[in-house]
Amino acid sequence: MNTVLYKLETFEGPLDLLLHLIDKAEINIQDIPVSEITDQYMEYLHSMQELELDITSEFLVMAATLLSIKSKLLLPKPPVFVMDEFDFYEEEDIDPRAELIQKLIEYRKYKGIAKHLQEKEMERSLLYAKEPEDLTPWVPAMTENPVKGLHAADLVAAFQKALRKAVKRTSYTRIQRDEISVKDRIRQVVNVLEQSGKGGKVLFSRLLHEDMMRHEIVVTFLAILELMKMKQILCYQEKLFDDIVMEWKGGEQLHGLSEVEIDY
Numbered sequence: 001m002n003t004v005l006y007k008l009e010t011f012e013g014p015l016d017l018l019l020h021l022i023d024k025a026e027i028n029i030q031d032i033p034v035s036e037i038t039d040q041y042m043e044y045l046h047s048m049q050e051l052e053l054d055i056t057s058e059f060l061v062m063a064a065t066l067l068s069i070k071s072k073l074l075l076p077k078p079p080v081f082v083m084d085e086f087d088f089y090e091e092e093d094i095d096p097r098a099e100l101i102q103k104l105i106e107y108r109k110y111k112g113i114a115k116h117l118q119e120k121e122m123e124r125s126l127l128y129a130k131e132p133e134d135l136t137p138w139v140p141a142m143t144e145n146p147v148k149g150l151h152a153a154d155l156v157a158a159f160q161k162a163l164r165k166a167v168k169r170t171s172y173t174r175i176q177r178d179e180i181s182v183k184d185r186i187r188q189v190v191n192v193l194e195q196s197g198k199g200g201k202v203l204f205s206r207l208l209h210e211d212m213m214r215h216e217i218v219v220t221f222l223a224i225l226e227l228m229k230m231k232q233i234l235c236y237q238e239k240l241f242d243d244i245v246m247e248w249k250g251g252e253q254l255h256g257l258s259e260v261e262i263d264y
Helices: 014-024 034-050 058-072 098-125 152-170 182-198 214-229 254-260
Strands: 082-083 086-089 201-203 233-237 243-246
Touching: 014 034, 014 098, 034 058, 058 098, 098 214, 182 201, 182 214, 182 243, 214 233
Parallel strands: none
Antiparallel strands: 082 086, 201 243, 233 243
């Protein structure tokens, strides 16, 4: 025994089912073979009964309508009466399918519109919107034109002024620094020892100050070394890292060194 497998689609109503059968059979909707469509429709309802699916009343009403139309088409046409070379039927010749065809045409139209709206709904569902916000804080500020209102003559005058300033900046002046010799520094150290009044003792830090240039500090060291070399002064510290004490050892006449000759 052959087993028949049914794969039933879901339809929104009897017109939807009829339209599906017509499209599947590629039939012109204006010329529906009611007998064939009715058989297919009844076969579908029979399949639903076998699968114990609920059949709504509207499907049964459509089945009755199709059977009625089928029976009307099977009945013989009414007799023809000939009068003055014109044929007249006893009853008005109306196609029993006309009303059903009109309903199917209208249903197909609205079904197409519904499909179009569904596609639009799907497209719109992919878009996300939000309430408009004030984007003024993020708008780039327009910089005002710095030369607005100026003429070409004003720009030429400003350029000439800049050139004059540039010429002044490129000029330079030679600065002559005062040179001090070791001989002169020795005289200054001797004068400090004379004015100390402490038995010819002076702290080394007294000979230096914050405004001294590097060459002056070097000359001061050379002067002290020269005096130590001539055994005129003695340098020592009271304790480690203490200030250096310079003590005169050359005699009472300190001014006698004022005429000393030094080669540098």
